[in-house]
């Protein structure tokens with residue numbers, strides 16, 4: 249990430265260029281919900297595609313799944329979410345603002361923590377007012393299934409995609425005949441009624457997860473855990489995140505979730521500090537064991553080699569698309585001086601760039617527009633493209649740089665006689681002349 253990136257600049261760029269909008273903005277918005285604009289949806293799809301390719305398509309031990317968002321509520325009893333998926337919440341008695349007690353405590357200087365056995369007395373960070381006692385607040389969104397709103401019809405929007413994979417373990421095993429070790433991957437929406445959403449799209453109430461449940465023989469779990477930590481770390485580096493702003497951190501014992509034997513986090517250095525992009529947990533046989541207990545079904549694997557039934561251990565790499573999108577944008581953002589002007593540029597990996605090629609006639613001259621439109625039609629079946637003929641060519645290059653388009657193709661007056669166009673590369677600004685007949689092949693070599 250260039251030191252020039254700030255959250256404010258990113259929010260402004262995302263709004264101005266149609267990457268991320270505040271949800272229901274014309275009604276004043278709604279906290280923790282965001283809409284992805286025309287370029288944002290492309291970027292998001294590209295992140296998901298890159299992940300799916302790496303963890304499903306290119307592997308022989310992974311399959312995909314797309315489970316429902318609303319599940320039988322017993323799932324959440326078995327998983328522990330109904331009892332434990334809660335954060336401590338405090339309110340300011342004066343200004344009425346609401347905070348997560350654990351987050352406030354984290355900002356108390358170490359000396360205050362170390363002092364007495366009782367918790368330090370915290371004040372409202374906004375107005376210094378007195379705070380209420382912490383109350384536990386369950387983060388799951390509740391809804392009702394069917395026309396009657398009573399206790400029997402209560403259901404929840406899933407707070408993670410993981411449980412859909414655990415409860416389908418038997419179905420997937422039977423239908424794919426996979427042998428251990430194997431994994432299930434899923435991308436989908438998750439919902440958490442976060443007490444304090446914020447930092448743009450970092451912490452949302454509706455977000456998308458990309459999760460893997462990788463089932464292994466007990467005893468081989470630690471080895472597979474290391475495998476996935478390395479694989480996932482490498483994935484971020486391959487997509488161009490700056491190595492010095494990316495780290496893998498092993499959680500301390502006291503940080504572990506109730507189901508985890510060991511957990512690593514892939515963290516990115518955002519302007520607000522090192523923050524989690526992905527958690528990679530060893531969940532042991534906790535989930536399959538609990539679902540077997542609550543459903544009365546057998547959720548085991550028959551090992552033909554040993555003739556034994558085993559409950560597999562699970563390694564879970566779990567990441568959030570929205571958080572990753574923010575990290576990729578922050579990391580790619582740069583500004584540089586070109587001929588006395590500042591150009592803002594997103595140095596996005598070409599696989600992630602929302603638009604791969606922009607087609608730009610030198611001007612709106614009536615002789616240039618028809619061949620430019622033909623070139624555009626030639627490229628559209630192959631890549632996401634944009635056509636832009638408004639304003640001076642230099643400004644149009646800047647507009648494409650700002651949204652990370654790796655290549656611009658320019659049609660000028662020479663095109664009318666030599667049937668060739670200019671390809672301009674985003675980062676180096678180098679230009680090469682290519683016959684239109686070779687354009688698709690030339691771009692394919694650069695992009696694929």
Ligand code: ATP
Pocket residue numbers: 408440442449450451452453455456457524525526527566567568569570571572
């Ligand atoms: P945090 O500690 O930041 O609340 P978590 O440890 O609760 O996160 P997990 O339950 O491990 O998060 O979820 C896996 C991934 O899902 C996270 O690494 C993150 O990328 C994403 N994620 C979780 N909660 C949110 C949220 N509220 N908004 C956006 N992404 C989220």
